[in-house]
Amino acid sequence: MRARPERIGSRAEMDMDLKPGGELDDFRQMVRAAVAQDLPPDMRARQRAFGGLQSENRDALKWAAILNERGWSVPHWPVEHGGQDWTPLQKFVFEDELASAWAPDVNWGATHMVGPVIYTFGTEEQKARFLPDIRAGRYYWAQGFSEPGNGSDLANLRTAAVLQGDRYIVNGQKIWTSGAHDADWGFFLVRTDPAVKAQRGISFLLIDLKSPGITIRQIPEINGEADLCEVFLDNVEVPAENLVGEPGMGWTYAKFLLDHERTTSSFIYWNKRELRRVRAIAEAETLDGLPLARLPQFQSRLARLEAEVAALEWSVLRVLAAEEFAYDLTAVASTLKVSGSRLQQAITELQVDLYGALAMRQFPIELAHQTPTPLWPENIAGRTATALGSRAATIFGGTLQIQRGIIAKLAFGL
Numbered sequence: 260m261r262a263r264p265e266r267i268g269s270r271a272e273m274d275m276d277l278k279p280g281g282e283l284d285d286f287r288q289m290v291r292a293a294v295a296q297d298l299p300p301d302m303r304a305r306q307r308a309f310g311g312l313q314s315e316n317r318d319a320l321k322w323a324a325i326l327n328e329r330g331w332s333v334p335h336w337p338v339e340h341g342g343q344d345w346t347p348l349q350k351f352v353f354e355d356e357l358a359s360a361w362a363p364d365v366n367w368g369a370t371h372m373v374g375p376v377i378y379t380f381g382t383e384e385q386k387a388r389f390l391p392d393i394r395a396g397r398y399y400w401a402q403g404f405s406e407p408g409n410g411s412d413l414a415n416l417r418t419a420a421v422l423q424g425d426r427y428i429v430n431g432q433k434i435w436t437s438g439a440h441d442a443d444w445g446f447f448l449v450r451t452d453p454a455v456k457a458q459r460g461i462s463f464l465l466i467d468l469k470s471p472g473i474t475i476r477q478i479p480e481i482n483g484e485a486d487l488c489e490v491f492l493d494n495v496e497v498p499a500e501n502l503v504g505e506p507g508m509g510w511t512y513a514k515f516l517l518d519h520e521r522t523t524s525s526f527i528y529w530n531k532r533e534l535r536r537v538r539a540i541a542e543a544e545t546l547d548g549l550p551l552a553r554l555p556q557f558q559s560r561l562a563r564l565e566a567e568v569a570a571l572e573w574s575v576l577r578v579l580a581a582e583e584f585a586y587d588l589t590a591v592a593s594t595l596k597v598s599g600s601r602l603q604q605a606i607t608e609l610q611v612d613l614y615g616a617l618a619m620r621q622f623p624i625e626l627a628h629q630t631p632t633p634l635w636p637e638n639i640a641g642r643t644a645t646a647l648g649s650r651a652a653t654i655f656g657g658t659l660q661i662q663r664g665i666i667a668k669l670a671f672g673l
């Protein structure tokens with residue numbers, strides 16, 4: 260069994276200054292002013308309506324380019340690769356401010372997944388070729404891991420890459436590849452050695468999605484979106500120099516990538532912001548002249564959610580504090596994912612329940628891309644679509660059941 264982080268929550272760690280005033284407050288005000296100045300109103304309106312659970316792939320790149328002007332598109336990276344020398348708390352405040360201001364998400368696959376894999380395990384050529392483009396939001400990256408029949412059981416993936424001379428020939432199929440239809444590049448797990456133990460035969464390959472032999476098909480979703488894709492690879496030629504690290508080490512890199520940002524699986528910034536929206540709706544909507552926030556059936560749900568989000572936020576802060584002390588926190592990402600994803604669903608369900616029949620009014624997501632952006636009715640637009648979209652939160656990035664299995668094994672040694 261792994262070492263338990265027994266000292267999490269000790270006084271020394273919790274001394275991180277969260278009190279109002281002081282340097283952290285100055286930092287928050289500085290970020291807030293910069294975002295108010297930089298964030299285009301149409302991006303903000305789209306994010307406000309559709310809440311970041313749906314695809315805003317175009318905004319993701321444009322917003323990364325804007326942040327990059329200040330050197331802020333990848334603040335969590337090491338400084339030598341373009342990150343910021345901020346404390347964990349400053350990074351927390353930065354993300355919190357971006358979400359509160361309704362800034363779009365950046366291309367997560369690029370900035371939080373493949374980027375860290377490239378700067379940690381890639382060659383100097385790969386770093387020079389890809390990292391500046393990721394920082395500047397030049398290309399959209401998709402994650403090609405899951406396959407039909409191999410989602411939770413990823414280690415048995417079958418997409419094969421065979422080395423012929425200086426290139427790999429790739430054949431197979433991926434599925435649920437978010438944003439692949441809008442993407443330029445994909446980072447793929449492929450089987451390069453079928454003869455060894457499942458995990459040992461997997462490699463990490465960067466594939467140009469415009470390569471001949473690739474077919475991408477969008478999958479219609481219940482909320483009117485079609486961001487999930489099937490990706491078919493038919494004799495796709497990939498230069499061998501696009502292999503990251505060692506052949507057969509793809510599983511290790513994938514685990515590194517999934518463990519890399521432990522606290523992001525909590526969706527804490529999103530949950531805080533959407534909970535504020537719940538409160539705003541509950542104060543504004545009335546029944547028989549009374550704000551819904553004062554009706555017992557809503558009051559108790561709201562109070563419970565506020566307590567749970569506060570608890571989640573403190574858990575995230577404890578993890579950030581403990582990371583500085585380099586504790587082994589392998590199971591923590593799973594506990595944060597379980598709480599964060601279930602809260603997403605509970606919060607969006609309450610938003611819909613507060614509006615009742617009004618929430619059934621659907622606002623087609625395509626309209627969000629019209630310029631100028633339509634004037635969305637405050638808070639109602641997109642609530643049903645977002646609630647339906649949040650059903651996926653307990654599936655993507657490892658299902659609820661898989662997370663619980665990890666917690667049982669790593670935290671309790673079962």
Ligand SMILES: Cc1cc2nc3c(=O)[nH]c(=O)nc-3n(C[C@H](O)[C@H](O)[C@H](O)COP(=O)(O)OP(=O)(O)OC[C@H]3O[C@@H](n4cnc5c(N)ncnc54)[C@H](O)[C@@H]3O)c2cc1C
Nearest residue numbers: 402403404405410411435436437651654655656657658660
């Ligand atoms: C919105 C969304 C976006 C996604 N984006 C991407 C992406 O960009 N790239 C990508 O590669 N993948 C992506 N995925 C795929 C995602 O990673 C998989 O859906 C997920 O890992 C589950 O795999 P599966 O769908 O094959 O379900 P399965 O693995 O078939 O699971 C089916 C059910 O069985 C349960 N189950 C399976 N194994 C176990 C077990 N050992 N113990 C207990 N219960 C078990 C699961 O919990 C689930 O309830 C995305 C999925 C969604 C919903």
